[in-house]
Amino acid sequence: NAGVTQTPKFRVLKTGQSMTLLCAQDMNHEYMYWYRQDPGMGLRLIHYSVGEGTTAKGEVPDGYNVSRLKKQNFLLGLESAAPSQTSVYFCASSLGTKTGQPQHFGDGTRLSIL
Amino acid sequence: QKEVEQDPGPLSVPEGAIVSLNCTYSNSAFQYFMWYRQYSRKGPELLMYTYSSGNKEDGRFTAQVDKSSKYISLFIRDSQPSDSATYLCGLRADKLIFGTGTRLQVFP
Known part of the structure; x- marks a missing residue:
C-alpha cells in the first residue's frame, strides 16, 4: 500500500539548473498539493490541483511550475534553480477538502541548490 | 502577526509524562482543526x-x-519514546494553514 510516493528522495543542483520532482498517488484522490518546509516557516503551499488537467497557485508559487496530466501524478518543476529554493518538498493528496478528507503526505524530497 | 503560532520547542519530557502541545490563532474563520505528527525525515x-x-x-x-480563546491543544497521556516527533497543528477555513511545529523528545 504505497500511498503517496515522491521521487527523487535527495538531489543536489547547481544554481541555474532545472529539474522536475515527481509525485504519484495510488488512492484515486482528486486533490494534490506541493508544499515546501523550511525551518521556522512550517509547511507552505506552492501549487495545488483539484483534478486532472487543473493547477492553481498557492502561497509561494514564484519560481515553480506544475502539471497534472494524469490523475495519479503531480509534477513540480524548477526551471532555473536558486539557492533560496533549497528546502524539503512534500507532496500530498486528498479526496477533497471536507472534514474527514485529510491530506496524505509523501516522505519528501530534500533539495539543495549550490 | 502570523495566522497560527506554535512554540517550536524542543519539549523534553520523561517517559510516562503528560504532554501538552498548543497552537494559538488569530482568524476566527478557522473551522476545522487537525494535529499531524512528523517523524524525522518523514512526511506528516x-x-x-x-x-x-x-x-x-x-x-x-x-x-x-x-x-x-482561539486556542487548540493536543494532550498525550503516558508518553512513550516512540512519541518523539514534531507535532504540527493544521487549521482550515477556505485553505489549510499549518503551524511551524513543536519538537517533542520523550526520554526513557
Missing part, C-alpha cells in the same frame, strides 16, 4: 481532526479546541 501523518469546540479523545491522545 494525520493524528486527529475536529471541527467543534471541546475535547476529542483517541487512545492516549486528546485534542481540545477553545474557539472563544
